[in-house]
Amino acid sequence: MSEQTGVSTHQIVERIWLSIAERRLRPGVQLKEGQLASIFSVSRARIRQALTLLERDGLVTIIPNRGAFVYKPTVDEAKDVFFIRRTVEHRIVERLCSHISKADTKRLRDHVALEREANAKDQTTDIIKLSGGFHLLLAEITGSDFLFTTMRDLIARSSLITAVYRNTSRFNCGPDEHIEIVKAISKGDTRKASDLMGHHLEHVESELDLTEIRDLSHDLKAALS
Template sequence: MDSLTAEQIAERIWLSIAERRLRPGVRLKETELAEVFGVSRARVRQVLAILAREGLITSEVNKGAFVAEPGVEDARDIFHVRRTVEQRVLERLIDRLDDEKVATIRDHVEQERVANTQNDQRAIIKLSGGFHQMLADMSDAEFLSRLMRDLISRSSLITAAFRNSDQYNCGPDEHDEILLHLQNGDLKQAKKAMAHHLDHVEKELRLSGERDSIRSLKDVLLPQG
């Protein structure tokens, strides 16, 4: 009996990738995952299918599954699409916003502040993506919600691969600003704040130079020269 669902395990692996504990290029062995999570290999295969669909891993026949290694252009693609999708989310959301939704978003931003103060990286990662997902979900547009889920998951991988500092970079201040404009019913300013926020997040990434090279165990352990 598998005690964890495929979705639960997929989320844990996603977090490990986002927290940079599992680096791009690392192999995910079915047998090891089955052992670590105490589940069957059939369940592990379901997990790998979810992660592949979300662009977090790549599978190669006869070689197995690896944490995906996104390139600089892939990173730019993600932000290009996010800018467009999230502008549309705001257009859809602004007419649907009521006091209850505003209170829910406000509460979420407050949780982000607490996580930032406590430097709780795991909570920061979940809440940062959660803010953008929440706006999409509240916009009552199933297609946009689905796109955002995919984009957020891919963004975490991109951020893990390319970010400059160890800080996860979706700060509560910019989220708060977007909320403020939404609350005022000012779509134009809300869209401007969102565009600025996504530009900022993208600029924090090291997209001009080379990524850290992936060091194999052999490279790390064998004497040089």
């Protein structure tokens, strides 16, 4: 098979992740190496690299002698992930309120502006990426590798959980609540920023229906198109 050098491992990871986040790939579906290699016109080795990265982010489970499967989060795990997110994000807010610079405040405002643009144009893929990206940017600005890597994992898992359990077709982790958090952080108002972040995460979690797992598509080719 002739491999398309233009399709990188990162691009494969992004396509699979977005197919899950956009509710086109269901938890539990098998990600067959041969089929994925054919879809992306790449070698099975490159597919294995991508699946390993997805496993690291908690989005894929690799079972020896059986293959790779989209991870299927339990209701208890969904609750645990959001509980941990609240704890970690409160710490991030505390850190930022004590030292954020004007330049970093501008980075956050610019990011929210991109979110508004994506929402206005109803660009689902960008909305999903930018929504999680806002929280990851907060962690990055703290300068803590530990907080950043922890949030990267939590956001990946949250995205999967949201894709599986949310009871609406739209993502509402949006710019209006984000900009209020930025304003409070820029003023160094730790209490208000923490309260806003807590309310924001409660809002996101309240849109989840933690009673059942949606029956999404088994068709890899259709889901990744």
